[in-house]
Amino acid sequence: MKTQIVVLLAASVLALSACKNETPTAQQEAAEAQSAMEQAGDSAANAMSDAGDAIAEGADAAAAATGEAYSEAADATQAAAADAAAATDAAATDAAAATSDAADKAEQAVTDATQSAKDAVRDAANDAKAAAEEAAND
Secondary structure, X not given: OHHHHHHHHHHHHXXXXXXXXXXXXXXXXXXXXXXXXXXXXXXXXXXXXXXXXXXXXXXXXHHHHHHHHHHHHHHHHHHHHHHHHHHHHHHHHHHHHHHHHHHHHHHHHHHHHHHHHHHHHHHHHHHHHHHHHHHHHO
């Protein structure tokens, strides 16, 4: 499109220079054509500038979107790491509590077994003493 406008402007300039401005009407028409040609050139320059601005804005928007996506991914990764750390801490706490409970139960079982063994030995000793006394009385 830019090339077509430039060619059209060049053709208009050449056509105007070939015409002889002999009459006032021809001179006025030539001046109007010159003015229209200048306005068309300004419009083309503005359009190219606007297109450049649009491209720059598009690049800025893409960069901002990429930065935002990176930030969101970093936030999600950080949140996942925090969740994993919390889950690990909870599992360690649960494991420590279970180990402590198991140790307490084992200690109680040993205490109970020791007491039962003492009671059994005492009962056996009492039974033996009673049997010896009975045998001595017979």
